[in-house]
Amino acid sequence: MVVLAGSMSVCPAFAEEAIVGRASVVDGDTIEIAGERIRLHGVDAPESWQLCEDGDGLRYRCGREAATKLDQFLQASRPTRCEFVERDRYRRFVAACFRADGVEVNRRLVEHGLAVDWSRYSGGAYANAQDKARAQALGIWRGRFQLPCxxxxRRSKQAPSC
Structure with a gap:
């Protein structure tokens, strides 16, 4: 079930409604609600195929871990509400999302080291959360990793767009 909430947008001429519903996880920074693919604004999580090293130098699938933990986090307080920011080049709905208890999903991913602050898009909105995760060696910060971008x-043999 999708419930449309009040209009949220950076520019009123392109206003889109917020989306509320049961979220399913596509990957560590993308969810889907009632068939609408939603990219979490301002954060970048490791890809599902991406490997990271933990504090002991052991490799693990950090992208899979991010997606699994995101799913567990969203299941704990439903529904999820996503407030429109923009449409990306793939026409995905880009949003700041919140659990039913009001906790911001985007920020929580960065706070727990499951994603990085993608300052190119966030304007540094999650930089403090990232600094704390790094200082506490949480998630990807417990070892070595390559930025998702x-x-x-590297996988597509193109220049990074970070």
Whole structure:
């Protein structure tokens, strides 16, 4: 079920309604509600195929871990509400999302080291959360990793767009 909430937008001429419903996880920074693919604004999570190293140098699928933990987090307080920011080049709905208890999903991913602050898009909105996760060696910060945008570029043999 999708419930449309009040209009949210950076520019009123392109206003889109917020989306509220049961979210399913596509990957660590993308969810879907009632068939609408939603990219979480301002954060970048490791890709599902991406490998990271933990504090002992052991490799693990950090993208899979991010997606799994995002799913567990969203299941704990439903429904999810996503407030429109923009449409990206793939026409995905880009949003700041919140659980039913009001906790911001985007920020929580960065706070727990499951995603990085993508300052190119966030304007540094999650920089403090990232600094705390790094200082506490949470998630990807517990070892070595490649920024997701760099990993995607390397895999496609293109220049990074970070």
């Amino acid at each position: 760099e990993a995607r570029a």
